[in-house]
Structures are given as C-alpha cells and as structure tokens.
Amino acid sequence: MTNPDIRDLTRQELAGALIALGEKGTRADRLYTCLYRKGAADFAALDGIPRELSEKLAARYSLRPLPAAEKLISKTDGTIKLLFRFPDGAPAESVVLFNKKTVSACISSQSGCACGCTFCATGALGFRRDLKPSEIVAQLAACRRAAGKLDSVVFMGMGEPFLNWANVKKSILILSDNKGCNFPQTKITVSTVGVVPVIRELAGSHLEIKLAISLITAGEKRAELAPMDKKYPLKDVIEAARYYCTKTGKAVFFEYILFDGVNDGAQDAAKLLELIKGVPCKLNLILYNPLPGGTALPPGRVEKAKEFQKLIMAGGLRAHLRREKGTDISAACGQLAAAAQGGSGPAL
Numbered sequence: 001m002t003n004p005d006i007r008d009l010t011r012q013e014l015a016g017a018l019i020a021l022g023e024k025g026t027r028a029d030r031l032y033t034c035l036y037r038k039g040a041a042d043f044a045a046l047d048g049i050p051r052e053l054s055e056k057l058a059a060r061y062s063l064r065p066l067p068a069a070e071k072l073i074s075k076t077d078g079t080i081k082l083l084f085r086f087p088d089g090a091p092a093e094s095v096v097l098f099n100k101k102t103v104s105a106c107i108s109s110q111s112g113c114a115c116g117c118t119f120c121a122t123g124a125l126g127f128r129r130d131l132k133p134s135e136i137v138a139q140l141a142a143c144r145r146a147a148g149k150l151d152s153v154v155f156m157g158m159g160e161p162f163l164n165w166a167n168v169k170k171s172i173l174i175l176s177d178n179k180g181c182n183f184p185q186t187k188i189t190v191s192t193v194g195v196v197p198v199i200r201e202l203a204g205s206h207l208e209i210k211l212a213i214s215l216i217t218a219g220e221k222r223a224e225l226a227p228m229d230k231k232y233p234l235k236d237v238i239e240a241a242r243y244y245c246t247k248t249g250k251a252v253f254f255e256y257i258l259f260d261g262v263n264d265g266a267q268d269a270a271k272l273l274e275l276i277k278g279v280p281c282k283l284n285l286i287l288y289n290p291l292p293g294g295t296a297l298p299p300g301r302v303e304k305a306k307e308f309q310k311l312i313m314a315g316g317l318r319a320h321l322r323r324e325k326g327t328d329i330s331a332a333c334g335q336l337a338a339a340a341q342g343g344s345g346p347a348l
C-alpha cells in the first residue's frame with residue numbers, strides 16, 4: 001500500500017502530524033511554503049527542512065510530481081482544456097476561461113460522476129472515484145500555469161462537489177492557506193446540483209466561498225434531467241438555499257440551463273420566477289449547446305434566450321445570459337468527458 005500524499009493534509013493536520021513525530025508543529029509553515037510556493041515534488045527538495053525530518057516524512061508520506069496534463073486550446077475563443085490522468089488511470093478535466101478582464105478556472109471534484117444528469121457527458125461516464133485534495137489543488141496549479149494568472153475558481157467540472165465534500169473542503173483550506181497558495185476563499189465558487197444536507201452544513205461553516213446551485217430547470221422536467229431531484233426535490237433545495245442566505249447574509253447563485261424547446265418558453269420563465277421568489281440570488285442563464293463539439297447554435301437560439309432573459313428581468317430579477325465557451329474542444333458545461341472517451345458531446 002502506498003503512503004498517503006503529504007499534500008492531502010491541511011496545514012493544521014500537518015502540524016499535528018509533525019507533533020506526533022516529535023517535531024515542532026510550527027515547521028508546517030515552512031513545509032507549506034516549500035510544497036505550494038516552491039512546488040517541491042520530492043522530499044529531498046524541501047528547502048530549509050532538516051534532512052532527518054525529510055526522512056521521517058518520506059517514511060510515512062508520498063510526494064512525487066503529479067501527472068502533467070494534456071492541453072487543448074479552443075480555436076474560437078482561446079478556452080484551454082486540461083486533461084489529467086492520475087496514476088491509477090482515473091481521468092479528470094479542468095477548463096481555463098478567459099473573460100473580458102479576468103481569468104477563471106473550472107475544476108473537477110470527482111473522476112466521473114454518479115449523478116447521471118441526462119444532458120451531461122460526465123454523467124454518462126458514470127462514477128470512477130473521488131478526487132483527493134492534492135489532485136484538486138494540482139488542477140488549480142496547472143490552470144494557473146497555463147493561463148499565467150487566475151482570478152477565480154469554480155467547482156463546476158467533473159463531479160458533484162458536495163458528494164466529495166470532505167476532500168473538496170480540505171482542498172479549499174489548502175488553496176486558501178496564507179502559507180501556501182493563498183488563493184482567496186471569496187474567489188472560489190462551489191456548484192451543486194442540490195445536495196441539501198451539505199448546503200445546510202456550509203451555511204453554518206466559516207468558509208467564505210460562494211455557493212452556486214444548479215437548478216437546471218424549474219418544473220417537473222427536472223427529475224428527468226437530474227435524477228438527484230428524486231432524493232432532494234427542488235422545493236427542499238430552495239428551502240436550503242433560503243436557509244443558507246439567512247444564515248450567511250450572502251446571496252446564492254442559481255444556474256438555469258436553457259434547453260431549446262424544453263424549458264425556454266414564457267411559462268417556464270414564470271415558473272422559474274415563482275420558484276426563487278424572495279431568495280437573495282443572482283441568476284445565470286446558460287445557453288446550452290447540444291451539438292457535440294459544434295460551435296454554431298441553431299438559428300434563433302440566442303434571440304430566444306434573450307427573450308427569456310427579458311421575461312425574467314421584467315419579473316424583477318437580474319439575469320446574466322452566459323454563452324458557453326470552448327464548445328469546439330468539448331469544454332463547455334456538461335461536455336467534460338474527453339479524457340475518458342476521446343471526446344464526447346452531451347446526451348440530450
């Protein structure tokens with residue numbers, strides 16, 4: 001059995017491990033700097049750490065370079081997709097998105113996904129395994145290297161983050177540690193399809209991250225599109241969102257996916273407005289492109305989406321219409337499966 005990766009430990013856990021080894025817990029600060037600022041990937045390369053301690057750590061933990069990612073770049077908008085394959089063969093993907101002034105990374109929390117959303121290529125893959133904190137943090141580091149800078153991170157890649165919450169939470173603590181990556185929690189968004197108990201847990205935590213809830217759609221069609229709805233029905237998800245907003249004083253982000261002819265009519269807009277009435281929120285409308293690897297939307301789709309947006313705005317809610325990026329490299333919402341399948345489009 002291989003030793004656990006030392007990069008799966010938060011600094012607090014590392015301090016505890018050092019004390020258990022008869023060392024000073026404060027040495028964790030220096031170790032964190034070596035691991036995350038200098039990118040040490042070998043116990044012998046821990047600058048400023050006595051050899052005796054490096055050897056003790058090497059006997060209990062592993063530390064080796066994480067796999068390099070294969071890189072795809074969109075010809076249409078510059079979006080970068082990174083394909084990782086971890087040593088056990090588990091695939092994961094990250095996407096770097098270039099906005100007008102900022103750069104954001106969309107990272108994966110699991111290899112594959114057990115949720116089975118019918119429109120999602122990751123869902124069609126099934127579940128391989130949870131990603132470890134070190135594997136999640138490695139994605140951010142690779143995205144930052146690929147883009148040259150990173151302003152925000154969203155957990156919207158492969159997997160349902162709240163079904164791997166222990167590891168995702170640890171990765172957030174590691175990413176935001178001021179002795180390591182020092183990435184602000186306020187620039188991290190975690191998106192869930194609606195795991196109610198974790199939404200409630202997050203509301204009571206001290207984490208400063210943002211919460212996004214993927215409504216997908218507002219009516220009874222949701223259970224068809226997202227089987228998770230059977231376990232956590234939309235009304236319970238909205239109630240949990242309300243609780244989160246009250247408890248934290250923050251707004252929640254709702255994501256609504258516009259499927260052509262499925263949920264983009266006037267009645268659907270009214271249903272959506274009714275559903276989220278009174279919840280402090282920001283609404284993102286995602287124009288879904290069902291063409292595998294395609295870049296062209298069917299005629300009239302954008303206009304129809306703008307009509308939907310107008311109806312929402314007329315109902316008193318601000319809605320941002322988000323056009324998918326990186327569709328030519330299958331990097332858009334719901335398309336992440338290339339590392340496992342050699343490229344695939346959504347199944348809707």
Ligand code: SF4
Nearest residue numbers: 113115117120123159
């Ligand atoms: S949409 Fe998200 S939760 Fe649903 S199957 Fe895809 S990755 Fe999983």
